[in-house]
Amino acid sequence: MRVLLIGSGGREHALALELAADPAVDFLAAAPGNPGIAQVARLYEVVATDPAAVAALAVEVAADLVVIGPEAPLVAGVADAVRAKGIACFGPSAAAAQLEGSKAFAKDVMVAAGVPTGLSYACTSPEEVDRALADLGAPYVVKNDGLAAGKGVVVTDSIEDARRHAAECGKVVIEQYLSGPEVSLFVVTDGTASVPLMPAQDFKRLADGDAGPNTGGMGAYVPLDWAPDDLVPQVMREVVEPTLAEMRKRGTPFAGLLYVGLALTPDGPKVIEFNARFGDPETQVVLALLDTPLSGLLLAAATGRLAEHPPLVWHDGAAVTVVVASANYPGTPRIGDVIEGAEAAGVIHAGTARRDDGALISAGGRVLSVTTVGTDLAAARAAAYALIDNIHLDGAQYRTDIALTALEGRISR
Secondary structure, eight states, rough: OEEEEEEHHHHHHHHHHHTOOOOOOOOOEEEEEOOOGGGGGEOOOOOTTOHHHHHHHHHHHTTTEEEEEHHHHHHTHHHHHHHHTTOEESOOOOTTTHHOHHHHHHHHHHHHHOOBOOOOEESHHHHHHHHHHHHSSSSSEEESSSSOOOEEEEEEEEEEEHHHHEEEESSEEEOOOOOOOOEEEEEEESSEEEOOOOOOOEEEEEEEEGEEEOOOOOOEOOOOSOOOTHHHHIIIIIHHHHHHHHHTTOOOOEEEEEEEEEEEEEEEEEEEEEESSSOOHHHHHHHHHHHHHHHHHHHHHTOOOOGGGGOOOBBBBBEEEEEETTHHHHHHHTOBBBSSSSSSSSEEESEEOOOTSOOEEOSSSSEEEEEEEEESSHHHHHHHHHTTTTTTTTTBBSSOOOOOHHOOOOOOO
16 A cells, blocks of 8 residues: 655654554655654655645555645645545545634534533634633633644633733634543544544643643653543543534534544533544554554545444553653744754654754754653653653753653542
């Protein structure tokens, strides 16, 4: 199978590693890629959000399957353009990708489908914002309605900060705060059949103890031994199946990866958000334990044959990923710093580049992550931080408490 992977982040490097190791994949291309992906795939230049350009590249490399990693190309309609060329594509249509492209649209779908979620208001004026904030109270949850690379959400007890973020965004969704531990569940679907992957927990705040601003994610781990045994079946029954049915009813079936962000509240699991693609950094840990070859699973979803795919097989043990970010992230990141020690197995590239002299340098906010597996969570976590100790990046930021509360049995639900 010839596979074209679109994207250049840590999620795409993790996908590339799995696809490159897949016996069914005999050619792997990536566009635009990054220095880590270049080690396992042939890179091509393309503007990932240009539907015509990506579709033309898929034809050029004679791809049997195109896998779209990031959200922006999906919202731009890249999957539609690829399918119009008669090529199988893993990723929802532009219409279906509005589940991530618009928070207001996603909430409308949830309400129509009867999905458990928090109360919310879509606001476009300061007056609407003030009414919503007053009605829902603190902690205030203010979300940019559109795409914001995982950084469009502010959760704060300060009404001034909430108003400021709303003013910066324009159209926002203001939501009821949902208490309880958070869980990410990836679901592969062809629009009708659906297959859940292993639930993960990620860490959105920049600093230890969940302090600091929201980010795109600073680490993750699996498995969640503390989660209820019936969590996945319950979410599939109460969230995924009704949502997919509602999308079919609207004439915009969702086929691809449905990311369900959950809060395990005292009243049961409730949806915080939907995304239309694999999440980063949860992808790194989930794929690290997936034994089933990835290409066959994604192709089955892309061609409407997911119901025929055999049950997934998982490795035993645990996996942990820790993100290393650049100085000033999640603000305007400092770039161009030399990275040393990133050649080891388990180092996944995100915001990296090669200088003219061949040196590996930082080129984004989340620069790389380390992903390790172990016989249990303690072993996987120890291996991750041992790997980070061998990496040098001036001004690097990373959390030292990824998976620590789970390891110490301090997660309450």
